[in-house]
Amino acid sequence: MKVICSKEHLIEGINIVQKAVSTKSTLPILEGILLEASSDFKLTGNDLEIGIECYVQADIQTQGSIVLNSKMFGDIVRRLPDSEVLIEVLPNSSVIIECENSHFELKGMPSDNYPALPSIKKENAFIIKQKTVRDMIRQTLFAVSIDENRPILTGSLLECKENNVTFVSIDGFRLALRKCIIENENKSFNVVIPGKTLNEIVKILQPIDEEISIYSTQNQILFDIGKCKVVSRLLEGEYLNYNSIIPKDFETKVRVKTKDILSSLERASLITAEEKKYPVKFNVMDEKIVISSNTEIGAVREEVRVDISGNRLDIGFNPKYFIEALKVIEDEEVDIYFTSSIGPCTIRPIGKQEYAYMILPVRIKNE
Structure with a gap:
C-alpha cells in the first residue's frame, strides 16, 4: 500500500475513527486503526460495540491495507509539518510515514484479523438533517443513566413513528424528550442506542443542513454521514413508557x-x-x-x-x-x-x- 494525502485530511479522519478505538483491550489489534487503500482511502476504528469508518481524500499509488496502533499513529501525524504525508507499507508489515524532512517507520499488524464492521441492510431507514439530529441528541443525552444496574436506561430511545422522530433519555430522576417531524415513508420502529455511541456521534455531527441517513436492524444501527459511517450495537430490552411519565x-x-x-x-x-x-x-x-x-x-x-x-x-x-x-x-x-x-x-x-x-x-x- 502506498498513499499520499494532506496532513489536514488525514488528521481529521484519525480524530473521527479514534472515537471507536479501544484504549484497553486484550486484543492489541482493537487498539489499532485499519488503513485500507483500494478505489478510496478508508480509515476504520472498531471496539466491537461501536465502529466508525471514514473516507480520506488521497492519491492512491498502490492498493493494500495495514493496522497501525491508534495512539502512536495519531500522535505522529499531529506533530508532522502541515504538508503532504506519504504512507507506505513494506513487505514485512513495517510502515513508512514521511512528511517533508520527517521520517518514521512503524511496526504494523496484518489486517486479516481486524474485525469487519457489521453489515447492515439499508432498510428501516429515515433521512434527517445533520443539524436536527445533532440538536436532538445534544438536548437529551445528558439525561442518560450511568447506573449499570438498569442497562436499558444507559441508552436513549430513538422512536420513529409515522412522520415523528423522537429521542428520549431517562435516568430515574429526570426525563428529556425531543421530537421533530420529518418527511418520511411512514416507517415505524424504536431502538435504544447506547449513550456512549451517541456521545461520540454528536462530536462528529456538524450544525449544517446536509442530510444523513439512519438505518436500523434488530441489534445494530448505522449513521451514514456521507464520508463517515458509524455502526453501533443496540441495547436489548423494553424501554420505559415515557408517555405515561x-x-x-x-x-x-x-x-x-x-x-x-x-x-x-x-x-x-x-x-x-x-x-x-x-x-x-x-x-x-x-x-x-x-x-x-x-x-x-x-x-x-x-x-x-x-x-x-x-x-x-x-x-x-x-x-x-x-x-x-x-x-x-x-x-x-x-x-x-x-x-x-x-x-x-x-x-x-x-x-x-x-x-x-x-x-x-x-x-x-x-x-
Whole structure:
C-alpha cells in the first residue's frame, strides 16, 4: 500500500475513527486503526460495540491495507509539518510515514484479523438533517443513566413513528424528550442506542443542513454521514413508557427568562457542592422565585423575576438537573409546570411541544 494525502485530511479522519478505538483491550489489534487503500482511502476504528469508518481524500499509488496502533499513529501525524504525508507499507508489515524532512517507520499488524464492521441492510431507514439530529441528541443525552444496574436506561430511545422522530433519555430522576417531524415513508420502529455511541456521534455531527441517513436492524444501527459511517450495537430490552411519565396537569405555571434562572442556579450551586445532600429550595410566590440553600459551608439566596399563574409553593431540586436542561434550551424564555410541592415539574420552551424536560423533586428540610 502506498498513499499520499494532506496532513489536514488525514488528521481529521484519525480524530473521527479514534472515537471507536479501544484504549484497553486484550486484543492489541482493537487498539489499532485499519488503513485500507483500494478505489478510496478508508480509515476504520472498531471496539466491537461501536465502529466508525471514514473516507480520506488521497492519491492512491498502490492498493493494500495495514493496522497501525491508534495512539502512536495519531500522535505522529499531529506533530508532522502541515504538508503532504506519504504512507507506505513494506513487505514485512513495517510502515513508512514521511512528511517533508520527517521520517518514521512503524511496526504494523496484518489486517486479516481486524474485525469487519457489521453489515447492515439499508432498510428501516429515515433521512434527517445533520443539524436536527445533532440538536436532538445534544438536548437529551445528558439525561442518560450511568447506573449499570438498569442497562436499558444507559441508552436513549430513538422512536420513529409515522412522520415523528423522537429521542428520549431517562435516568430515574429526570426525563428529556425531543421530537421533530420529518418527511418520511411512514416507517415505524424504536431502538435504544447506547449513550456512549451517541456521545461520540454528536462530536462528529456538524450544525449544517446536509442530510444523513439512519438505518436500523434488530441489534445494530448505522449513521451514514456521507464520508463517515458509524455502526453501533443496540441495547436489548423494553424501554420505559415515557408517555405515561410526563404529567398532563399542573397547579402552578411559571414563565421565566432562561438566562436569568440558569445564572441564578449556577451561582446557587456553588454552595451546594453535594447536590443530593444539599438541594436548592424554590419558593414560588408573587412574581418571583426565591432560590435558596443552606449548607455546612454557607448559604445562598437568589431572586428571579417571573410570571406566575396558579398556586404558591415550596419545592426542592438537585440544581445540576435544572442547569443541564436549561443549558441546552436555546429559547429566551421557558415555561415551568409544577404539579405540587412533592411532584415532578416539567420545563418546556414557550409554545413548543417538541421539547420537554421533567425533573423529580428532592425532599427539603423545613428551615
